[in-house]
Amino acid sequence: DQQVKQNSPSLSVQEGRISILNCDYTNSMFDYFLWYKKYPAEGPTFLISISSIKDKNEDGRFTVFLNKSAKHLSLHIVPSQPGDSAVYFCAASAVGNQFYFGTGTSLTVIP
Amino acid sequence: EAQVTQNPRYLITVTGKKLTVTCSQNMNHEYMSWYRQDPGLGLRQIYYSMNVEVTDKGDVPEGYKVSRKEKRNFPLILESPSPNQTSLYFCASSLSSGGPPPSTDTQYFGPGTRLTVL
Numbered sequence: 001d002q003q004v005k006q007n008s009p010s011l012s013v014q015e016g017r018i019s020i021l022n023c024d025y026t027n028s029m030f031d032y033f034l035w036y037k038k039y040p041a042e043g044p045t046f047l048i049s050i051s052s053i054k055d056k057n058e059d060g061r062f063t064v065f066l067n068k069s070a071k072h073l074s075l076h077i078v079p080s081q082p083g084d085s086a087v088y089f090c091a092a093s094a095v096g097n098q099f100y101f102g103t104g105t106s107l108t109v110i111p
Numbered sequence: 112e113a114q115v116t117q118n119p120r121y122l123i124t125v126t127g128k129k130l131t132v133t134c135s136q137n138m139n140h141e142y143m144s145w146y147r148q149d150p151g152l153g154l155r156q157i158y159y160s161m162n163v164e165v166t167d168k169g170d171v172p173e174g175y176k177v178s179r180k181e182k183r184n185f186p187l188i189l190e191s192p193s194p195n196q197t198s199l200y201f202c203a204s205s206l207s208s209g210g211p212p213p214s215t216d217t218q219y220f221g222p223g224t225r226l227t228v229l
Contacts, residue, residue: 006153036220043115043201043220044154089154097161098169099144099218101154 003027004092006102014110019077021105023090026071030092030100035064035075038087038104047088048075080109113138115221117202123227124192132187132224134202142205143185144169144218145177147198154201160185192228200224 005024013019021035031052036044050057050064050073057064063076077084090102115136124130136143144159146169156169160179174196176188185204189196203218 002153004153034218036218041223043203043222045220046217049217091154097167098159099156100170101146101156103151103153 001026002103003030004090004100004102006088006090006105008105009103010106010108012108012110013080015082016079019075019080019084019107019109021075021077021088021090021107023073023075023102024071025073025092025100027092027094027100028071029094032093033064033066033073034091034093034099035062036089036091036101037084038089044089077107080107082109082111085109113219115202115204115219117200117221117224119224120222121225123229125229126193127191130189130192130226132189132200132202132226134185134187134221135183136185136202136204136219137183138204138206138219139182140204140206140219141182142207142218143179144203145175145185145187146201146203147171147196148201148223149198157187157200192226194228196226197228198226200226 034049035047037047038044048062066073087104087106089104093099118133141162145157146154148154155171158177160166202221205218
């Protein structure tokens with residue numbers, strides 16, 4: 001059973017606007033969450049992460065929000081750029097040993 | 112250049128013919144892991160290793176073996192491949208096993224190995 005879910009397979013956003021990618025999880029033991037970005041024919045690359053002791057982490061145009069009570073996290077990209085077009089994976093771990101990834105959301109930023 | 116390398120990048124084989132996909136990292140990372148990516152299923156962890164001679168099953172270990180004899184290498188072995196192991200495989204490494212703060216726990220992924228089992 002999928003412990004990390006990304007219910008939106010795809011998302012299209014105009015350049016300059018905000019992109020919001022969502023992720024839900026079921027395991028309350030998860031204490032560390034990450035977002036990875038993947039271009040075609042390449043491996044995923046780390047984007048941003050958040051510990052369960054925080055509810056927000058920001059890095060430049062990227063902000064991750066964590067709502068532990070709802071078991072939900074989201075990635076905000078502001079402003080969105082065409083180079084952000086990629087597949088975004090949400091991932092979670094408990095005690096940092098085993099990682100669970102979502103199914104990915106394909107983001108297209110339209111110029 | 113810091114990197115994770117995988118070989119081969121593409122492989123077509125037949126059912127039952129043993130194969131090994133190599134993974135090597137040059138960052139002196141302790142943690143290494145193998146994932147498979149399938150449509151609609153995302154990335155699923157096959158095996159991981161916390162350090163030399165320490166390996167553990169991930170979410171989908173059936174049909175796979177790994178070994179960690181050296182810190183830099185973490186080969187994935189398919190003793191008797193079957194068509195349901197046709198997938199895109201990624202190796203990854205990180206400095207430590209994870210947990211806050213994030214600066215030491217970024218996983219670096221290799222470029223992927225596309226395996227087809229006929």
